[in-house]
Amino acid sequence: MLDIKNLHVKLEDEGREILKGLTLSVKPGEVHAIMGPNGSGKSTLSYVLAGREGYEVTDGTATLKGEDLLALEPNERAAKGLFLAFQYPIEIPGVATMQFLKVALNAQRKARGEKELSVPEFMRLVKDKAQQLNVTQEMLKRPVNVGFSGGEKKRAEILQMAVLEPKLCILDETDSGLDIDALRVVAEGVNALRAPDRAMVVITHYQRLLDYIVPDVVHVMANGRIVRTGGKELARELEAKGYAEYVEAAE
Amino acid sequence: MADQDTIDLVKDIDVDKYKYGFTTDIEQEFAPRGLSEEVIRFISAKKNEPQWMLDWRLEAYRVWQTMVEPTWAKVSYPKIDFQSLYYYAAPKAVTGPKSLDEVDPKLLETYAKLGIPLKEQEILAGVRQQGEKSTLDEEGAGATTPVAVDAVFDSVSVVTTFKAELAKAGVIFCSISEALRDHPELVKKYLGSVVPQGDNFYAALNAAVFSDGSFVYVPPGTRCPMELSTYFRINAKNTGQFERTLIIADKGAYVSYLEGCTAPTREETQLHAAVVELIALEGAEIKYSTVQNWYPGDKDGKGGVYNFVTKRGDCREAHAKISWTQVETGSAITWKYPSCILRGDHSRGEFYSIAISNGRQQVDSGTKMIHLGKHTSSRIISKGIAAGRSDNTYRGLVSAHRKALHARNFTQCDSLLIGDKCGAHTVPYLEAKTSTAQFEHEATTSKISDDQMFYVMSRGLSEEEAVALIVNGFVRDVLQQLPMEFMAETQKLIGISLEGSVG
Numbered sequence: 001m002l003d004i005k006n007l008h009v010k011l012e013d014e015g016r017e018i019l020k021g022l023t024l025s026v027k028p029g030e031v032h033a034i035m036g037p038n039g040s041g042k043s044t045l046s047y048v049l050a051g052r053e054g055y056e057v058t059d060g061t062a063t064l065k066g067e068d069l070l071a072l073e074p075n076e077r078a079a080k081g082l083f084l085a086f087q088y089p090i091e092i093p094g095v096a097t098m099q100f101l102k103v104a105l106n107a108q109r110k111a112r113g114e115k116e117l118s119v120p121e122f123m124r125l126v127k128d129k130a131q132q133l134n135v136t137q138e139m140l141k142r143p144v145n146v147g148f149s150g151g152e153k154k155r156a157e158i159l160q161m162a163v164l165e166p167k168l169c170i171l172d173e174t175d176s177g178l179d180i181d182a183l184r185v186v187a188e189g190v191n192a193l194r195a196p197d198r199a200m201v202v203i204t205h206y207q208r209l210l211d212y213i214v215p216d217v218v219h220v221m222a223n224g225r226i227v228r229t230g231g232k233e234l235a236r237e238l239e240a241k242g243y244a245e246y247v248e249a250a251e
Numbered sequence: 252m253a254d255q256d257t258i259d260l261v262k263d264i265d266v267d268k269y270k271y272g273f274t275t276d277i278e279q280e281f282a283p284r285g286l287s288e289e290v291i292r293f294i295s296a297k298k299n300e301p302q303w304m305l306d307w308r309l310e311a312y313r314v315w316q317t318m319v320e321p322t323w324a325k326v327s328y329p330k331i332d333f334q335s336l337y338y339y340a341a342p343k344a345v346t347g348p349k350s351l352d353e354v355d356p357k358l359l360e361t362y363a364k365l366g367i368p369l370k371e372q373e374i375l376a377g378v379r380q381q382g383e384k385s386t387l388d389e390e391g392a393g394a395t396t397p398v399a400v401d402a403v404f405d406s407v408s409v410v411t412t413f414k415a416e417l418a419k420a421g422v423i424f425c426s427i428s429e430a431l432r433d434h435p436e437l438v439k440k441y442l443g444s445v446v447p448q449g450d451n452f453y454a455a456l457n458a459a460v461f462s463d464g465s466f467v468y469v470p471p472g473t474r475c476p477m478e479l480s481t482y483f484r485i486n487a488k489n490t491g492q493f494e495r496t497l498i499i500a501d502k503g504a505y506v507s508y509l510e511g512c513t514a515p516t517r518e519e520t521q522l523h524a525a526v527v528e529l530i531a532l533e534g535a536e537i538k539y540s541t542v543q544n545w546y547p548g549d550k551d552g553k554g555g556v557y558n559f560v561t562k563r564g565d566c567r568e569a570h571a572k573i574s575w576t577q578v579e580t581g582s583a584i585t586w587k588y589p590s591c592i593l594r595g596d597h598s599r600g601e602f603y604s605i606a607i608s609n610g611r612q613q614v615d616s617g618t619k620m621i622h623l624g625k626h627t628s629s630r631i632i633s634k635g636i637a638a639g640r641s642d643n644t645y646r647g648l649v650s651a652h653r654k655a656l657h658a659r660n661f662t663q664c665d666s667l668l669i670g671d672k673c674g675a676h677t678v679p680y681l682e683a684k685t686s687t688a689q690f691e692h693e694a695t696t697s698k699i700s701d702d703q704m705f706y707v708m709s710r711g712l713s714e715e716e717a718v719a720l721i722v723n724g725f726v727r728d729v730l731q732q733l734p735m736e737f738m739a740e741t742q743k744l745i746g747i748s749l750e751g752s753v754g
Contacts (some may be wrong), residue, residue: 052705078711090706094724100710103720108711143724160710 001199002026002049002168007060009041009048018044020224021060026168026217029196033210033235034203036221037243042203043087045221046172050084051077064168078104079111081167085157085174092144097156100144101126101163108164129162133189151182158189169193169200175209187212207239223250282339288312291459294339298428298462301435311448311458318452324615325644325676326584328520328557336491336522338460413477420476422506423468427495430466437468441499445528445565445592453524453559453586457493461526464494469504469535478734480509491522498528500535502568507538507734520583521546521556529564531571533595537564538574540733541589542741545581550639552611555583562589563619566598566627574601575618576732578741580748583612588646590619593627593655600629603732605741607722607748608641608673617647617678622658622688631662634726637673638749644676651688658685664694667725669718669749719746 002024009019018041026032036042048055049062051074062069064080072080092100106116117125130140133155145153154174161169171190175183190213194200202213210218210232218234219226220243227246228234282293291312295305320331417424423434430438448458465481481496500506510527523545529537539562548555558581564573575589591600602618620629629649637643643666651658666675677694699721707717723730723742730738 050705050709052709053701073713074705074708075711075713075717078709084709086706090700090702092703092707092721092724094727095720100720103716104710104712107713107716111711164710 001028001030002062002064002201003066004049004062005060007045007048007062008058009044009055010058012054012056017058018055018224019048022221022225024219024226026199026201028167028199029194030217031194031200031202031213031215032217032219033213033215033232034201034219034221034226035205035207035235035238035243037247038205040221040243040247041224042221043172046084046170046201046203049077049170050074050082075107076111078164078166079108083161083164083166083169085154085161085169085171087173087176089145089148089153089157091146093146095144096141097144098126098140101140101160104160105163126159126163130159132192133159133162134185135159150177151179151185154178154182154186155189158186162189162193167198169198171200171202171204173203173205175204175206183209184212207235210235220246222246225250280340281337284337285334286312286336286338286460290338294460294462297339298431300428300431303439304431307443307448308459311455312460314449315452315455315459318449318455320452324586324646325642325678326586326613326615328584328613331522331557333456338491338493339462417476421470421473422475423466424479425466427461427464427466427497430497434466434468437499438466438497441497441528441530442495443528445530445563446526446561451561454526454561457495457524457526457561460491461493461495464496464525465498466496467498467506467508469500469506471502471504471532473501473504475504475506478507478509480511482511491524493523494525496525496527497530498537498539499530500532500537500571502533502535504532504535506536507540509540509542509734509737511542511544520548520554522559523556523582524559525561527560527562527589529562529573531564531566531568531573531598533568534570535568536572536574538576539564539589540576540578540737542578542737542744543581543585544744546583547581547610547612548583550610552583555612556581557584558582558587559584560587562587563592564590564600565592566595566600566624568598569595569624570597571595572599572601574603574732576603576729577605577616578729578733578744579604579606579614579616580744582614585612585614585616587616588618590621591629592621592623593629593658594623595627596624597626598624599627601732602629602631602633602647603729604633604645605636605726605729605745606634606643606645607636607638607745608643609639609748610641611639612641614642615644615646617645619648620650620660622649622651622655622660625654625656626658627655628659629661631660631664632728633662633664634729635664635666635675635677636669636722636725636749637666637675638669640672642674642676644678646678646680648680648682649690650680650682651685651690653684655685656687658683658688660688660690662690662692664692665725666694666696667722668696668698669722715746715750718749722749 004022004024007019007022010017034042049069057070064082069077102122109116135155139152148156174186178186202215215232218230218232220228227250282290288309291308295308446454449455467479469475498508529539531537545556545558566573573591577589579585589602593600600620606614606616608614618631631647633645635643635645645664649660664677668675675696679692681690683690703721704717707720712720722745730741733741
């Protein structure tokens, strides 16, 4: 599904290298967790994969289902099935959440040569998914992320993911700012989307989220590289020992 | 060879962007070029006007000759040579408004191209009259209500639809030439009573040479049964368009009116100097909406319409209400301040505006709310969006006369910048001569952030779709003021106007 080889990325304006030869391979149906300390390059990885401006790829490749991701615009990546759940979802004043979902879904369907959904078809699709995530009709009428609480923002992100049905989901610090109840709702939403033809990359600081979204593979990231890979038990080990030894080893 | 390819390519792009840029090949009759008493007499004679009308025009002309062009607006353009223009152009076959069957099919074709199927509307209405409501409901899912249209082609009103049906309700909706013939007493009573001949340079010019426009009278206690609409089209070359609209809502009446405008793509600039006068008597309400999409000129600022317009409403008696809603996306230069005189006690004025500028467009627009009566209130919501190398200025005056006790105003001016080569300016004037007045003013300026663009694009929208979505969100408060039929159209228009504004 996702293949990253020897990826080197630097910041366009200051020239500092953030990713220093990162290699990662995620197969369909798998959930990979990427853990690591602040500043290890986790968020940069998610932004570069989704196509945010301001980064320069100096070496390496990243492909989605064999297709070169790095040559595509962010919207083209979305249409190919990539979805990034933002750590800090962005406000779009005046655009109702419901409208945003519909415009996004139909833009992707159009790009893929599929028929756009009519209003009733779309409403049916959203209704169930919103209910599962505790997203009320009232919330869907509000402008995207405007005045949303931390929990509401994250639930709205997962709802977007559920509606857009991506092939590769990248969750960037989805647990940050969530209390335990909100975390459970979000995790259930994510688990409901686990499927044999869908892969997920869960980026997190803490092991806590991985109690709810149990990964198949855990990676430790430090200083712009994957420095260790293991099973789900690796997360517990990190929780106990911390990242210090990896940071030192990577420097 | 390669150069030619480039030229063709650019041409294609331009035509695509401004899809109303075509011209209609139709035989036309012109007045002699330039402006003089003779030309004014020619226009007046063409329209078989009464002597008082001619005298009124000549007086305006005399006043105009003593006036100078205003220069206080934040717009710049080469000096206009008023003697090089034609002040009257009319499709030859048309001698006056007619029924649809007699109208030149080429004109109907033009209006169909512009998205106003006049003929269809009449037919649809016919179907409706026969009580076959069901077919209509199926097709439009309840969304299509008929709209009566007055179409003005260059200087002359060519056709007005739904006249008979409106007459049943007592509503007069016709061209102003026709009104002069059939209802001279109404025209004489109200014409120039809100915007006098010598009000300003362009209004005086208009008063001297206006050749047509729409006239509406809604009798006491009547709610106009449908939306009224005028469609203005400049076609002829080197021709100024000077239409004059007069709308009167008698006591307790209600009318909603929509105006749309387009012009062909031409290298030369075109002058448009219209006057709109609204009069709302006791308890009456007038809602006036404009979607202005005159040709804006090419990306280097060549060609385009100079839009110098005077629009003013008079809440002449108590509890009257006038509401202006404008969507301004076209014109090379816009100079326009739809205003309300709040004369009657408890009268209310509203101004909702979306002004979008791109390329080299210059917009200087806003409103005046003149509070004269007691307990008068007004509300201004202005959304300016500047892109490309354009300049976008909001200029507004809110004033309370010393007798305007407890006058209230709320103003909100928001500007959105796209790119770093455009400008947005807010110039509010507030004058309160009574201590009981309450004026509130809020203003913001923002940019579309990279974060917003990335977020929206990462959900599948292209760059231009993302800009259009964010801008549509920005103008939402004003969009909601538009009649339903025009909301969707306007949302699309916003997208088209901003094409090429990013990247």
